Amino acid sequence: MKISKKSSYTDSQQEMALLFKALGHPARMAIMEFLLKVNACICGDIVDELPLAQPTVSQHLKELKNAGLIKGNIEGNTICYCIDENRIEMLHQYFTIFSSNLIKKDNNCC
Amino acid sequence: MKISKKSSYTDSQQEMALLFKALGHPARMAIMEFLLKVNACICGDIVDELPLAQPTVSQHLKELKNAGLIKGNIEGNTICYCIDENRIEMLHQYFTIFSSNLIKKDNNCC
DNA sequence: AAACTATATCGTTATATTGCAATATACAAA
DNA sequence: TTTGTATATTGCAATATAACGATATAGTTT
Numbered sequence: 179m180k181i182s183k184k185s186s187y188t189d190s191q192q193e194m195a196l197l198f199k200a201l202g203h204p205a206r207m208a209i210m211e212f213l214l215k216v217n218a219c220i221c222g223d224i225v226d227e228l229p230l231a232q233p234t235v236s237q238h239l240k241e242l243k244n245a246g247l248i249k250g251n252i253e254g255n256t257i258c259y260c261i262d263e264n265r266i267e268m269l270h271q272y273f274t275i276f277s278s279n280l281i282k283k284d285n286n287c288c
Numbered sequence: 289m290k291i292s293k294k295s296s297y298t299d300s301q302q303e304m305a306l307l308f309k310a311l312g313h314p315a316r317m318a319i320m321e322f323l324l325k326v327n328a329c330i331c332g333d334i335v336d337e338l339p340l341a342q343p344t345v346s347q348h349l350k351e352l353k354n355a356g357l358i359k360g361n362i363e364g365n366t367i368c369y370c371i372d373e374n375r376i377e378m379l380h381q382y383f384t385i386f387s388s389n390l391i392k393k394d395n396n397c398c
Numbered sequence: 399a400a401a402c403t404a405t406a407t408c409g410t411t412a413t414a415t416t417g418c419a420a421t422a423t424a425c426a427a428a
Numbered sequence: 429t430t431t432g433t434a435t436a437t438t439g440c441a442a443t444a445t446a447a448c449g450a451t452a453t454a455g456t457t458t
Contacts, residue, residue, distance in 0.1 A: 346407085
């Protein structure tokens, strides 16, 4: 091994990676955008909307929920899902900061 | 099969998913943030920075490059990598719009 | 040209993800 | 309480990803 090598990644890097990973599938992007479009919440309509079987949708919803990107609320028979605004704001902030750090600098290659 | 079922995802959903997927790994987040930190460009220093072997880093760089998140410039013996600002701006924009669409609405559940 | 340096590619192994049929759970309605 | 509806879980097969040693490529230096 060469010289140093950091042993691990920062908490932030790991947390952000989990968020991005959750968004890193077209079906989950479609779910997020569908939830955005239909405003409030929805449950099994997502199954009708996507070209996927119910268990597969359920699994994708679980992943989005684990990442904190959506919330689910049990209402009798159904479960009402909606986007967690805080998480979206977090992502928005991340790129605002990233972007402004980029602009300040000047690449001397590429 | 129930009623309709859209056959596929939009181009945008697929493209964004590819971007997020590329960012969905702590090593690649670390590379992006390292490139941001060191301002200009870097090549094999990333190998020293991360707890990964050279082929693994090379592979992660390739994925980031395929997603268009970074650019690589051959300079004699070395390759100088840097962030593609346009792609970052695209991501920033995405969440700006997403976020503003969210705020306008009022969830009636969750 | 030979040796060295930086990076990419190949081949392989281990692990994770995706998708779904079948089944379970839990509530609702009859 | 039986039937139906909505959702989750399980188990499995197919595929993708992550990591890395070995090796290839390409430029640099001597």
